[in-house]
Amino acid sequence: MLQVATPFAHPAKNPPLPGARTPQVSFKTQMLQAREDAIVEAANRLLAEKGFDLMTMDQVAANVGIAKASLYKHFSSKEQLAAAGMVRVLGQAQDFLATLPTRAAPLDQLKAVVRWMMLARLAGRMPSLPSENSTLRAALLASNDYLDALMRVSDQIGSWIEAAQANCTLSARLPPLLVLYTLYARACDPVPEFLKLGGQHSDEEIVQLVLSTCFDGLNAR
């Protein structure tokens, strides 16, 4: 669990070289970027709704309003597109982490992260990638963008876990990796969705209930 300094949340993909003339970002390039953003956003909506296997490139194309062949000019495969979706969400997570007050208690930081993940999922903005699909897993592990983004987020969360354990607010008997996995797993937990289907609770109530089971456990105290 390595702590990495992350002075800025989203380093620009092609930052201007120091001393170089600021490159004129052509209108065409801007449009291209916007189009790619729209594609990834549509893909993430579908990934959240149906998962990787049931999402089809036809659906993505239809959602964006372009031809399927055009998708492949931006992303070479379905796996690459899903990876871009994960990178996007990890970037959003990083942006959220940057908004948290630096001096708050580490345990509260962790709760805030989990809360953010569950709300994103309930809002249909959290792509759900099956852990079993080998072609997808291979593509993710081969994507430096993905691994970088994941590591940045994991390092930040990991440092909070260590701090909270040193703090004695988080159980020190649990391996930090177990805690990290347990927190990440809230992003694919079916419980919030089932509770939502029941219609008895608001999204915020659902989040509070699941947060309680996660941090306080099921036992009576």
Add this chain to the structure above:
Amino acid sequence: MLQVATPFAHPAKNPPLPGARTPQVSFKTQMLQAREDAIVEAANRLLAEKGFDLMTMDQVAANVGIAKASLYKHFSSKEQLAAAGMVRVLGQAQDFLATLPTRAAPLDQLKAVVRWMMLARLAGRMPSLPSENSTLRAALLASNDYLDALMRVSDQIGSWIEAAQANCTLSARLPPLLVLYTLYARACDPVPEFLKLGGQHSDEEIVQLVLSTCFDGLNAR
């Protein structure tokens, strides 16, 4: 959360009618049943390994050693086969419930059930059905065998939840349905698998760790 008396774990599919001559179970019928069992077992292995969407009927047929067309003489669709797999597992769960000592503390009963689920999953015997797939969900909700088996197990677990809350060993502030879902969710939790991939813990250790996060929570006590 209705408690239902379940005097026997597995009622025979076609119990002899009272007063009727015990039907001679022909050798052929026995073989047929055994074949179907083998099909469902193979399907469950594949469902546990790859999930519903990635499992193909060709793979099932190859695993059993029969032609794909023969599968369809036993099960009219992939969804029906998966439903039969779930009924099988629910039957195994029911058998396990029947072995638990009747007088044990309800909280311990619940822990024992979760432990059984996680061990079954780590052993590759727990089919993982995606909650999103609508054709599958429809087939499950249309299957009386499935709904019956699910209700039997849920009633038993639900009665323990109520008892444990009355007992003050389980947090009384949590809606029983939330507790039930949280326990069921251990059957599709990715955390045990990830820990297993790490290679640092035995299956039993993994189960104990996840049991601890589930019942004790992440907070220090």
Add this chain to the structure above:
DNA sequence: GTCTATAAATAGATAGAC
């Protein structure tokens, strides 16, 4: 880079002989 049209591969399901 976007489109239409199509290739190539795969999967669920069925036909029909035995």
Add this chain to the structure above:
DNA sequence: GTCTATCTATTTATAGAC
């Protein structure tokens, strides 16, 4: 009921004109 062979639909991905 089991087999081989096939149908039909779907899906990923590409070809080639503009």
